[in-house]
Amino acid sequence: MAIRFELLKESNECMARLGKIETPHGTIETPIFMPVGTRATVKAMTPDELKYLGAQIILSNTYHLYLKPGHDLIEKAGGLHKFMNWDRPILTDSGGFQVFSLTDLRKIHEEGVEFRSHIDGSKHFISPEISIDIQNSLGSDIMMCFDECVAYPSEYEYTKESMERTTRWAARCRDHHHKWDTQGLFGIVQGGFFKDLRKESAKSLVDMDFSGYAVGGLSVGEPKDLMCDILEYTTPFLPKDKPRYLMGVGSPDFLFEAVERGIDMADCVLPTRIARNGTAMTSNGKVIIKNAKYADDFNPLDSECDCYTCKNYSRAYIRHLFNVNEILGLRLTTIHNLYFLLKLMENIRQSIREDNFYKYKESFYKKYGYIKE
Amino acid sequence: MAIRFELLKESNECMARLGKIETPHGTIETPIFMPVGTRATVKAMTPDELKYLGAQIILSNTYHLYLKPGHDLIEKAGGLHKFMNWDRPILTDSGGFQVFSLTDLRKIHEEGVEFRSHIDGSKHFISPEISIDIQNSLGSDIMMCFDECVAYPSEYEYTKESMERTTRWAARCRDHHHKWDTQGLFGIVQGGFFKDLRKESAKSLVDMDFSGYAVGGLSVGEPKDLMCDILEYTTPFLPKDKPRYLMGVGSPDFLFEAVERGIDMADCVLPTRIARNGTAMTSNGKVIIKNAKYADDFNPLDSECDCYTCKNYSRAYIRHLFNVNEILGLRLTTIHNLYFLLKLMENIRQSIREDNFYKYKESFYKKYGYIKE
Numbered sequence: 001m002a003i004r005f006e007l008l009k010e011s012n013e014c015m016a017r018l019g020k021i022e023t024p025h026g027t028i029e030t031p032i033f034m035p036v037g038t039r040a041t042v043k044a045m046t047p048d049e050l051k052y053l054g055a056q057i058i059l060s061n062t063y064h065l066y067l068k069p070g071h072d073l074i075e076k077a078g079g080l081h082k083f084m085n086w087d088r089p090i091l092t093d094s095g096g097f098q099v100f101s102l103t104d105l106r107k108i109h110e111e112g113v114e115f116r117s118h119i120d121g122s123k124h125f126i127s128p129e130i131s132i133d134i135q136n137s138l139g140s141d142i143m144m145c146f147d148e149c150v151a152y153p154s155e156y157e158y159t160k161e162s163m164e165r166t167t168r169w170a171a172r173c174r175d176h177h178h179k180w181d182t183q184g185l186f187g188i189v190q191g192g193f194f195k196d197l198r199k200e201s202a203k204s205l206v207d208m209d210f211s212g213y214a215v216g217g218l219s220v221g222e223p224k225d226l227m228c229d230i231l232e233y234t235t236p237f238l239p240k241d242k243p244r245y246l247m248g249v250g251s252p253d254f255l256f257e258a259v260e261r262g263i264d265m266a267d268c269v270l271p272t273r274i275a276r277n278g279t280a281m282t283s284n285g286k287v288i289i290k291n292a293k294y295a296d297d298f299n300p301l302d303s304e305c306d307c308y309t310c311k312n313y314s315r316a317y318i319r320h321l322f323n324v325n326e327i328l329g330l331r332l333t334t335i336h337n338l339y340f341l342l343k344l345m346e347n348i349r350q351s352i353r354e355d356n357f358y359k360y361k362e363s364f365y366k367k368y369g370y371i372k373e
Numbered sequence: 374m375a376i377r378f379e380l381l382k383e384s385n386e387c388m389a390r391l392g393k394i395e396t397p398h399g400t401i402e403t404p405i406f407m408p409v410g411t412r413a414t415v416k417a418m419t420p421d422e423l424k425y426l427g428a429q430i431i432l433s434n435t436y437h438l439y440l441k442p443g444h445d446l447i448e449k450a451g452g453l454h455k456f457m458n459w460d461r462p463i464l465t466d467s468g469g470f471q472v473f474s475l476t477d478l479r480k481i482h483e484e485g486v487e488f489r490s491h492i493d494g495s496k497h498f499i500s501p502e503i504s505i506d507i508q509n510s511l512g513s514d515i516m517m518c519f520d521e522c523v524a525y526p527s528e529y530e531y532t533k534e535s536m537e538r539t540t541r542w543a544a545r546c547r548d549h550h551h552k553w554d555t556q557g558l559f560g561i562v563q564g565g566f567f568k569d570l571r572k573e574s575a576k577s578l579v580d581m582d583f584s585g586y587a588v589g590g591l592s593v594g595e596p597k598d599l600m601c602d603i604l605e606y607t608t609p610f611l612p613k614d615k616p617r618y619l620m621g622v623g624s625p626d627f628l629f630e631a632v633e634r635g636i637d638m639a640d641c642v643l644p645t646r647i648a649r650n651g652t653a654m655t656s657n658g659k660v661i662i663k664n665a666k667y668a669d670d671f672n673p674l675d676s677e678c679d680c681y682t683c684k685n686y687s688r689a690y691i692r693h694l695f696n697v698n699e700i701l702g703l704r705l706t707t708i709h710n711l712y713f714l715l716k717l718m719e720n721i722r723q724s725i726r727e728d729n730f731y732k733y734k735e736s737f738y739k740k741y742g743y744i745k746e
Contacts, residue, residue: 069693320442327417
């Protein structure tokens with residue numbers, strides 16, 4: 001088996017848990033946040049910087065790599081790790097989410113999905129088997145089943161039909177995967193916002209015995225309470241001895257809520273995307289660096305942070321860089337935001353270890369401004 | 374005196390020389406290439422990367438910093454070194470070149486130059502005294518006199534009139550400068566492409582005893598031979614015991630030709646600018662990374678280079694990054710080009726030390742493709 005999960009501790013307070021995942025490229029401590037490297041690069045960062053920031057695993061996108069530069073080229077380069085110079089674990093998504101996001105450009109059949117490239121309009125077809133072939137070429141440590149993520153809100157009938165197809169596709173992915181010795185494969189629970197469908201999806205997938213399980217189709221625009229409710233309902237149907245991954249979540253509050261409900265892994269472009277727009281996550285909430293009030297503020301982005309950015313640069317300098325569109329500006333905010341989230345997850349792990357998750361959550365929420373004092 | 378030049382060796386072969394410049398922020402070995410950090414950042418690089426690349430001194434632009442974020446803010450931050458987190462020497466230009474480049478937006482008087490900002494059209498005025506005030510606020514180790522750089526070609530009469538004004542302005546700069554203990558000040562030889570004017574300019578400036586002397590108004594579109602001719606004629610009028618700086622030169626051949634004619638310092642945006650467009654300087658000539666032939670080329674940019682980029686990434690990967698507009702692409706080419714030029718200057722220094730400058734020049738020119746074999 002390519003990957004092995006070990007449950008180290010279950011919280012006394014909630015569904016949170018501590019664990020580790022062994023992969024061919026090293027061990028990951030969970031709960032973990034995974035920075036996103038869509039096109040074989042976490043935007044604006046070198047792999048060495050990611051290591052310095054404490055990234056244990058990154059995510060990369062099958063759909064984007066399939067289009068450019070092509071998975072054949074990456075296979076020829078010796079796989080994605082070698083191509084991008086990253087020797088720690090990589091998780092690849094299946095391309096499903098991206099393909100289904102091309103609402104007007106795709107047609108779904110039982111066999112797979114026809115779609116047009118968002119880049120040049122060229123015609124393509126991805127099936128569960130093709131998604132696995134691509135991910136096998138990429139050589140990621142953790143692959144994902146090809147699934148359909150329905151929009152929010154969606155009708156019961158369509159959600160059910162889609163979830164059942166996703167389940168059939170998961171079986172095809174499982175059967176087609178032929179590199180179990182080096183690559184794990186996760187099933188993805190769907191079922192929208194209907195509990196019976198979530199339960200059915202989870203049970204069917206668990207019967208297929210995947211390396212881990214993702215909860216898909218959440219954080220797609222629904223109210224936060226609804227996401228929490230569905231998540232809390234779903235995770236108990238997943239086996240304790242396999243990792244659980246909530247897709248597309250990266251704000252501090254969503255990470256706390258996910259971990260509290262038994263999630264081990266999460267990913268999101270949020271920290272890097274808002275960094276490039278000049279927004280920093282800090283222990284006292286968001287800092288929008290272009291605001292005039294930071295013009296002569298010679299303090300670091302976050303006075304409690306010891307990242308490279310905060311140790312060496314002032315808000316005034318970073319604001320100047322953003323004002324004149326200098327790349328160093330977004331490099332510095334990206335470094336800080338990733339460090340902030342990776343450190344947050346480290347602190348969350350520590351709080352689970354010490355059974356004071358709720359205390360830590362409350363103090364963080366108060367300082368960050370999620371709870372008004 | 375803020376800066377002190379020591380002539381270590383004169384070449385047996387040509388006018389080339391080895392030296393060192395001591396400044397309040399450390400010692401510079403000459404001949405040296407200075408990366409350009411126009412807006413208080415060498416584009417896309419951190420100061421730590423610049424150190425890794427071997428940058429001993431960088432240049433920053435007074436005109437740009439005066440407009441944004443303003444020299445007052447930088448002074449408030451503790452000076453340019455502290456503002457941008459660079460503790461090695463900085464040279465600032467005077468703003469003259471940029472102001473005179475705004476051909477349709479400026480009016481020259483004896484007192485100074487009125488101009489409109491290229492950013493927002495706002496009205497400004499810079500005199501020799503104001504340029505010095507700004508550079509004193511910035512706290513650069515080496516400041517430049519406020520001069521006029523005439524276009525190529527220019528009439529004799531106008532060139533003479535302009536050169537004489539530049540000389541009067543140099544005297545005003547010298548008189549106004551009041552931080553000789555921490556900041557050096559260079560005079561700038563002008564006189565266009567007329568030898569008698571160059572001679573007159575050089576002699577007048579040398580009489581004023583500056584910390585060093587720049588040759589301005591070259592590399593402005595004239596034939597290379599003409600530049601070499603004027604340079605060769607001019608440097609002998611400059612004192613041996615002061616550093617000599619050729620402004621705006623950064624291609625390998627221009628650097629060789631400049632050093633051969635007694636130049637100690639040069640700067641140019643060329644290596645960083647072409648890097649951002651995907652062009653790498655390599656020991657076998659330029660590599661335009663977007664070319665289709667590099668699509669599956671898994672060799673480094675330059676197989677003889679040991680920079681971070683060449684040690685870790687392939688042409689195929691860097692080409693992919695450029696094809697999808699990923700910032701890491703231009704970071705990697707910028708790292709390589711700066712390393713390449715800084716290493717070239719190190720090799721040139723070594724060749725002067727060993728009295729085989731011409732041999733090294735010829736072998737470089739052949740490999741780079743300047744000389745067809």
